[in-house]
Amino acid sequence: MAQRKTLFQLTWPTYIEFSFLMFMMVADTLMLSQYSDASVAAVGNANRILFLLTVLINIIAIGVGVVVSQYIGAKREKDSFKALQSGIMGAFFLALIIAGFLQLFGPALLRLVNTPDAIFDDALMYLRVVGIGLLFVALSQTTGSGFRSLGFPKRVMLAGATANLLNIGLNAILIFGLLGAPALGVLGAAIATLSARIFNAFILLGSLIYEKILDVTISLKRLYKYLREVLIIGFPSALEQFIYQVSEFGILIMVNTLGTLAVTTQIYVFNLSLPVLVFAIALAQGNQVIVGWHIGATEDEDAFKRTTKTMLIGVITVFVITLVVYFNAASILRIFTDNPEIIETGQRVLLVFIFLEMGRLSNIVVIQALRATGDVNYPVKAAVLSMGLIKLPLAYLLVFVFDLGLLGVFIGIAADEIVRGALVYIRWTRKPWLKQKRVIS
Numbered sequence: 001m002a003q004r005k006t007l008f009q010l011t012w013p014t015y016i017e018f019s020f021l022m023f024m025m026v027a028d029t030l031m032l033s034q035y036s037d038a039s040v041a042a043v044g045n046a047n048r049i050l051f052l053l054t055v056l057i058n059i060i061a062i063g064v065g066v067v068v069s070q071y072i073g074a075k076r077e078k079d080s081f082k083a084l085q086s087g088i089m090g091a092f093f094l095a096l097i098i099a100g101f102l103q104l105f106g107p108a109l110l111r112l113v114n115t116p117d118a119i120f121d122d123a124l125m126y127l128r129v130v131g132i133g134l135l136f137v138a139l140s141q142t143t144g145s146g147f148r149s150l151g152f153p154k155r156v157m158l159a160g161a162t163a164n165l166l167n168i169g170l171n172a173i174l175i176f177g178l179l180g181a182p183a184l185g186v187l188g189a190a191i192a193t194l195s196a197r198i199f200n201a202f203i204l205l206g207s208l209i210y211e212k213i214l215d216v217t218i219s220l221k222r223l224y225k226y227l228r229e230v231l232i233i234g235f236p237s238a239l240e241q242f243i244y245q246v247s248e249f250g251i252l253i254m255v256n257t258l259g260t261l262a263v264t265t266q267i268y269v270f271n272l273s274l275p276v277l278v279f280a281i282a283l284a285q286g287n288q289v290i291v292g293w294h295i296g297a298t299e300d301e302d303a304f305k306r307t308t309k310t311m312l313i314g315v316i317t318v319f320v321i322t323l324v325v326y327f328n329a330a331s332i333l334r335i336f337t338d339n340p341e342i343i344e345t346g347q348r349v350l351l352v353f354i355f356l357e358m359g360r361l362s363n364i365v366v367i368q369a370l371r372a373t374g375d376v377n378y379p380v381k382a383a384v385l386s387m388g389l390i391k392l393p394l395a396y397l398l399v400f401v402f403d404l405g406l407l408g409v410f411i412g413i414a415a416d417e418i419v420r421g422a423l424v425y426i427r428w429t430r431k432p433w434l435k436q437k438r439v440i441s
Contacts (some may be wrong), residue, residue, distance in 0.1 A: 063234025073296020095138030362421030
């Protein structure tokens with residue numbers, strides 16, 4: 001079943017898949033902005049917590065992607081199926097625990113990030129409803145990761161695109177009360193998101209059953225074996241992402257201190273950065289699969305050359321895109337809002353995004369390549385060093401000492417991305433990963 005493909009063949013379906021996800025997020029923001037700016041801020045605060053918990057679920061999905069790709073490179077397809085099945089089982093039970101935690105401690109988490117009282121109730125409602133969907137996010141992310149590593153990203157793309165279109169349609173109906181439905185505002189957006197995630201998970205699982213990938217008997221001993229391989233990669237990788245999200249909590253606290261207007265501006269600017277972020281993720285995931293195939297087949301030099309070339313292509317592309325966005329910033333921001341203060345602040349921040357996104361692309365591509373080789377601990381060390389000594393302290397200094405407001409926040413973020421990008425690239429070129437390359441046994 002599995003097929004080894006080119007970077008372009010792996011990347012474009014993933015880009016379209018995440019573009020639909022991006023479009024869904026932008027559509028959510030656009031629709032909610034027509035309802036009220038406060039509802040945008042409420043969903044933004046809730047989503048930051050949801051992103052953090054999704055990282056924990058990603059422990060399994062990340063590991064499955066690497067382990068399956070190495071098994072395919074080693075021409076052990078049945079083992080790749082068993083690893084995927086084990087990962088799906090493990091991800092579901094992990095998500096069950098996390099979703100329960102969220103229902104119990106949602107209010108405390110929102111208070112922790114200084115969620116303004118004006119948006120607290122809406123943020124909590126969204127958090128609890130969409131939090132149930134983490135169960136289905138776990139299933140779809142793990143299954144999707146497996147399909148990409150098997151060389152079939154189109155299936156993930158089609159399921160994701162359909163689910164996101166469903167979400168947009170339900171958003172329009174439930175937020176504004178179209179077709180006789182009640183106008184539910186933030187609650188409507190939450191119900192739409194939950195419904196889309198359930199739909200996406202069932203489509204992907206149905207595809208696995210149809211391909212008889214899940215029709216594999218597996219003992220507890222085998223389950224432990226494959227989950228152990230998955231967690232060797234997944235746990236440190238998710239820890240690195242968890243550290244990132246914790247640092248983003250610190251950033252959110254600073255932004256919330258600046259007020260609802262700053263929160264809303266940050267969300268609008270984030271939506272403008274999504275096309276570039278999606279490109280970086282798609283490119284990195286395609287590259288990671290190929291590197292995993294090369295490592296499984298002991299084609300080490302090919303893995304090195306592929307990643308170096310991928311990063312160069314990515315950095316040049318990101319520079320061009322962010323430059324175009326910056327020079328058209330005012331016109332684009334007016335799509336979201338007519339508030340002159342938001343537009344002016346957003347323009348200044350988007351200049352910083354040129355450098356931020358080049359650093360972020362380098363990070364994403366090289367870190368995922370390191371994961372595919374089994375070198376998963378160094379990115380964690382780099383994250384602790386850069387975020388702890390650069391990102392948060394610099395952002396705090398620029399916001400509260402030099403009074404740069406939201407601009408100071410993003411300068412701190414950009415400095416962190418650039419430094420980490422340099423650190424992981426140096427690691428890649430020195431090739432210590434050659435000594436620890438295969439995870440599978």
